[in-house]
Amino acid sequence: MKFVQLFDRPQIEARAQELGREISSHYGDEPLVCVCVLKGAYAFFTDLMRNLTIHPTMDFVRLSSYADQTSRKSKMVFSKDMEIDIRDKHVLVVEDIVDTGHSMGFLIKVLEARSPKSIKIAAMIDKRERREVDVNVDFVGFPLDKGYIVGYGLDYAEQYRELDGIYDLKFSEA
Numbered sequence: 001m002k003f004v005q006l007f008d009r010p011q012i013e014a015r016a017q018e019l020g021r022e023i024s025s026h027y028g029d030e031p032l033v034c035v036c037v038l039k040g041a042y043a044f045f046t047d048l049m050r051n052l053t054i055h056p057t058m059d060f061v062r063l064s065s066y067a068d069q070t071s072r073k074s075k076m077v078f079s080k081d082m083e084i085d086i087r088d089k090h091v092l093v094v095e096d097i098v099d100t101g102h103s104m105g106f107l108i109k110v111l112e113a114r115s116p117k118s119i120k121i122a123a124m125i126d127k128r129e130r131r132e133v134d135v136n137v138d139f140v141g142f143p144l145d146k147g148y149i150v151g152y153g154l155d156y157a158e159q160y161r162e163l164d165g166i167y168d169l170k171f172s173e174a
Helices: 009-027 042-050 102-112
Strands: 002-007 032-038 057-067 074-080 090-098 118-126 139-143 166-170
Touching (some): 009 042, 009 090, 009 139, 032 102, 057 102, 090 102, 102 118
Parallel strands (some): 032 057, 032 090, 090 118, 118 139
Antiparallel strands (some): 002 166, 057 074
8 A cells, every 4th residue: 555645734734724714703603513523533623623713512423334235325323422402503513524425414414303503514525526415515624536545534444544644545456
């Protein structure tokens, strides 16, 4: 395997600062709950929260999708739920990557049933060309067309989350 760096730490930090200002301006003094989708979004979530000028409530969910080997269907596993009531509050879901949109579509439906004032998505990476479910990323860190990316929370088989940049993982052909 080979790693090709796409975004380094200074680029990620600069983008987190910009998004922090944009999100703070958008919500102002409104009650906001920021929800980190574990495991992948932890690094981006931390940097983003540090760059807000507002003071949201924070919570965490853990959501995984496992593809069925015999079809394109996937099973969502919602293994950690929020602890905070989001009724009549704005919710900002912070995700590492939105590609097909299946996971975010599922989570949005779960959260909508809890009657929040609004739900928006912030994602470090938006791979729009892979979208199969109509999900809009409201606050985009970096748009990306293709590649299998790792680092900065993103993994391949639970490895490489610790890398301080975002890399395209190239699999060697042997």
